[in-house]
Amino acid sequence: MADKKKISVRFYRFKNKLKEKTAGLGGDENVEISPEALAEAEAALADMSEDYPDWVSGTIDKLSEQHRNCVENADKRKEYFQEIREIAHDMKGQGGTFGYPLISAFSDGLYGFADSRGKLTDDHVEIIKAHVDAMRAVISNRVKGDGGEIGAELTKGLEMAIAKYKV
Numbered sequence: 001m002a003d004k005k006k007i008s009v010r011f012y013r014f015k016n017k018l019k020e021k022t023a024g025l026g027g028d029e030n031v032e033i034s035p036e037a038l039a040e041a042e043a044a045l046a047d048m049s050e051d052y053p054d055w056v057s058g059t060i061d062k063l064s065e066q067h068r069n070c071v072e073n074a075d076k077r078k079e080y081f082q083e084i085r086e087i088a089h090d091m092k093g094q095g096g097t098f099g100y101p102l103i104s105a106f107s108d109g110l111y112g113f114a115d116s117r118g119k120l121t122d123d124h125v126e127i128i129k130a131h132v133d134a135m136r137a138v139i140s141n142r143v144k145g146d147g148g149e150i151g152a153e154l155t156k157g158l159e160m161a162i163a164k165y166k167v
Contacts, residue, residue, distance in 0.1 A: 045097075052098035053139045056091070060139060063087055063110075063132045070125045077120040084128060085114040091135075099144045102151050106134050106158065113162075123165040130161035 066087070069080045088111035095103025110131040113124075134154050137143070143150050 049098040052094070052100065053142060056094065056100075056103065057136075057139055059087060059091060060132060060135050063128075063135070067125065067128050067132055070120075070128065074120075074122075077125070081114045081120060081128075085111055088114060088131075100138060101145065102138045102143060102147055102154065103135055105155070106131055106138070109158070109162075126165045127162055130158055130165075134158045 063084060066080045066084045070077050073080070088107045091107035092104055092111060095101055095105075095107065110128065113127060113131070134157065137154055138147070138151075141150065143154070145151070147154065
């Protein structure tokens, strides 16, 4: 039996300085946010939430444009699917933050679906369109939260489109 070479393993433990940084380098671990600062942040978020449908509409238009590019230029679909995936990735976290979790859910589904390693058929392009249409319906109708009955219908419609076209 051959002699085994001795392996030496070292563990390094670095001090976590995040608490110090958040406490203004003072090392105080009991950092508190003043009620005034918290109220100001919440008010700013509420203002941004009111504007969210307007500015996300531009992003949905970009998705729609990429869908149109997929229809018109089948030879470049891989490139367009990648762009769609990047846009969807950016949208995933925004919707829930601003009171539109359906946008986050539909964006997450689109992000996973638009993986350019998959198939790029006309049917797959239609699934992209179904996601974009669902997002546009959420925003144009200002469907906040889970959307209740309307949200359930939009989700069901998207699921039906995916089932119809998914190969």
